[in-house]
Amino acid sequence: xxxxxxxxxxxxxxxxxxxxxxxxxxxxxxxxxxxxxxxxxxxxxxxxxxxxxxxxxxxxxxxxxxxxxxxxxxxxxxxxxxxxxxxxxxxxxxxxxxxxxxxxxxxxxxxxxxxxxxxxxxxxxxxxxxxxxxxxxxxxxxxxxxxxxxxxxxxxxxxxxxxxxxxxxxxxxxxxxxxxxxxxxxxxxxxxxxxxxxxxxxxxxxxxxxxxxxxxxxxxxxxxxxxxxxxxxxxxxxxxxxxxxxxxxxxxxxxxxxxxxxxxxxxxxxxxxxxxxxxxxxxxxxxxxxxxxxxxxxxxxxxxxxxxxxxxxxxxxxxxxxxxxxxxxxx
Amino acid sequence: xxxxxxxxxxxxxxxxxxxxxxxxxxxxxxxxxxxxxxxxxxxxxxxxxxxxxxxxxxxxxxxxxxxxxxxxxxxxxxxxxxxxxxxxxxxxxxxxxxxxxxxxxxxxxxxxxxxxxxxxxxxxxxxxxxxxxxxxxxxxxxxxxxxxxxxxxxxxxxxxxxxxxxxxxxxxxxxxxxxxxxxxxxxxxxxxxxxxxxxxxxxxxxxxxxxxxxxxxxxxxxxxxxxxxxxxxxxxxxxxxxx
Numbered sequence: 001x002x003x004x005x006x007x008x009x010x011x012x013x014x015x016x017x018x019x020x021x022x023x024x025x026x027x028x029x030x031x032x033x034x035x036x037x038x039x040x041x042x043x044x045x046x047x048x049x050x051x052x053x054x055x056x057x058x059x060x061x062x063x064x065x066x067x068x069x070x071x072x073x074x075x076x077x078x079x080x081x082x083x084x085x086x087x088x089x090x091x092x093x094x095x096x097x098x099x100x101x102x103x104x105x106x107x108x109x110x111x112x113x114x115x116x117x118x119x120x121x122x123x124x125x126x127x128x129x130x131x132x133x134x135x136x137x138x139x140x141x142x143x144x145x146x147x148x149x150x151x152x153x154x155x156x157x158x159x160x161x162x163x164x165x166x167x168x169x170x171x172x173x174x175x176x177x178x179x180x181x182x183x184x185x186x187x188x189x190x191x192x193x194x195x196x197x198x199x200x201x202x203x204x205x206x207x208x209x210x211x212x213x214x215x216x217x218x219x220x221x222x223x224x225x226x227x228x229x230x231x232x233x234x235x236x237x238x239x240x241x242x243x244x245x246x247x248x249x250x251x252x253x254x255x256x257x258x259x260x261x262x263x264x265x266x267x268x269x270x271x272x273x274x275x276x277x278x279x280x281x282x283x284x285x286x287x288x289x290x291x292x293x294x295x296x297x298x299x300x301x302x303x304x305x306x307x308x309x310x311x312x313x314x315x316x317x318x319x320x321x322x323x324x325x326x327x328x329x330x331x
Numbered sequence: 332x333x334x335x336x337x338x339x340x341x342x343x344x345x346x347x348x349x350x351x352x353x354x355x356x357x358x359x360x361x362x363x364x365x366x367x368x369x370x371x372x373x374x375x376x377x378x379x380x381x382x383x384x385x386x387x388x389x390x391x392x393x394x395x396x397x398x399x400x401x402x403x404x405x406x407x408x409x410x411x412x413x414x415x416x417x418x419x420x421x422x423x424x425x426x427x428x429x430x431x432x433x434x435x436x437x438x439x440x441x442x443x444x445x446x447x448x449x450x451x452x453x454x455x456x457x458x459x460x461x462x463x464x465x466x467x468x469x470x471x472x473x474x475x476x477x478x479x480x481x482x483x484x485x486x487x488x489x490x491x492x493x494x495x496x497x498x499x500x501x502x503x504x505x506x507x508x509x510x511x512x513x514x515x516x517x518x519x520x521x522x523x524x525x526x527x528x529x530x531x532x533x534x535x536x537x538x539x540x541x542x543x544x545x546x547x548x549x550x551x552x553x554x555x556x557x558x559x560x561x562x563x564x565x566x567x568x569x570x571x572x573x574x
């Protein structure tokens with residue numbers, strides 16, 4: 001093995017015919033210089049513009065993570081491309097030279113360095129990723145009905161009332177249906193609206209569910225993305241840090257109008273939010289009375305409170321179930 | 332079989348398969364319902380658009396599918412389509428003749444009228460003999476009563492109108508049996524139905540806005556949202572706004 005390493009170390013001279021150790025030195029120097037420049041550019045210039053922005057703590061966390069990953073990847077990418085370009089430029093076959101290339105042998109030092117280096121990077125990223133998942137309360141991802149990561153999130157002390165500055169998380173229920181999003185505010189009388197408005201600087205708990213098929217709630221600039229499953233409550237947290245508009249899309253193919261299933265949300269000041277929530281609660285009071293009592297999931301396939309004529313018509317719910325075997329036709 | 336004959340047979344067979352594929356693509360996948368163009372019928376910043384709902388589609392090979400029709404502004408004939416074109420920055424006065432029965436909304440929140448002038452729809456009921464006086468309605472309770480047949484919703488404009496239905500068991504059991512229901516026979520002329528009117532203003536900029544029904548009226552399909560609910564020309568369509 002040692003002989004192979006020794007032999008391998010001297011091989012580039014034969015292959016490149018331009019001085020093996022000198023090539024290696026040049027490559028190392030150029031790689032270090034380019035890597036320093038590249039890392040600085042990625043971290044300081046490109047990083048602040050990385051998606052999804054910094055409108056919330058979860059978005060900022062994701063932006064930081066992507067920047068860290070890109071910065072770590074930069075020397076690797078530069079090294080591969082530099083070696084590739086160097087080989088193409090200086091070690092290419094000369095015209096008329098039909099001899100075979102020098103046989104390649106292993107190089108224990110290089111192999112060990114490579115394995116150790118990449119292992120260290122991957123293990124460090126695993127630790128970093130885990131920490132980043134914990135730090136901003138799940139990093140904006142759906143955590144299921146019982147979220148494990150809720151660091152910095154106030155307790156869900158009351159589901160029927162909320163006031164700024166209290167130790168009670170603001171709850172917004174996200175309801176997916178073919179093909180629109182609606183949002184229910186249980187702490188403001190349980191009204192439901194197509195407008196998503198949340199206050200800046202306040203932790204928000206999204207309770208995400210669906211009335212029909214699987215959707216995926218993706219509030220892009222907030223860095224929140226969680227599946228909306230029928231019959232399941234999927235919890236995601238975020239804390240908006242800047243006011244402004246953000247885009248909400250469905251990220252799960254859910255039918256013919258999936259591509260049109262988007263709208264816009266707004267992060268506003270706390271006082272503007274309170275004004276909006278209270279006026280909307282009043283404005284929608286009539287239809288709010290018709291909504292089912294607030295719950296984490298709903299099953300519209302079986303309704304027990306249908307009116308007399310509806311029952312006489314043989315109706316027992318609002319539409320069929322998902323792959324209901326009783327349905328005569330299936331896709 | 333000689334070599335040229337075998338080659339010719341192979342080529343013909345290949346072309347036949349390609350032609351079949353192109354036919355399927357164009358006929359079934361690429362086809363689009365006709366567009367009823369109301370742009371030249373606007374005057375004084377307003378245009379009148381008339382639609383009809385029906386409990387079946389007897390003019391197609393899907394007779395058990397519920398559907399919308401749109402009246403051609405020139406011929407006044409109801410055409411089986413859900414695509415129409417209106418001018419930008421124009422008040423659209425919509426009339427929907429509702430000939431279908433009631434179905435509960437999957438989400439009762441769509442029982443709220445939004446995006447219309449005054450936040451209401453005006454509803455008249457025809458019981459087979461007389462048309463009632465128009466009454467403004469802002470919310471319909473589709474679970475507690477037999478009151479909603481479909482919705483006309485353009486999410487991109489914040490427009491949602493639950494289309495009121497006839498309310499009694501007898502009326503729901505005696506709906507118009509053909510479509511469009513255009514009073515060619517006494518049965519059709521006397522068929523119970525509603526007349527819903529409302530107005531909204533198109534945006535100043537042009538664009539294409541999809542509209543849909545939020546009642547799960549695709550009977551027999553997954554969640555009631557397949558079939559006519561997911562097929563252009565039945566319970567979903569597009570409104571093209573021409574700038």
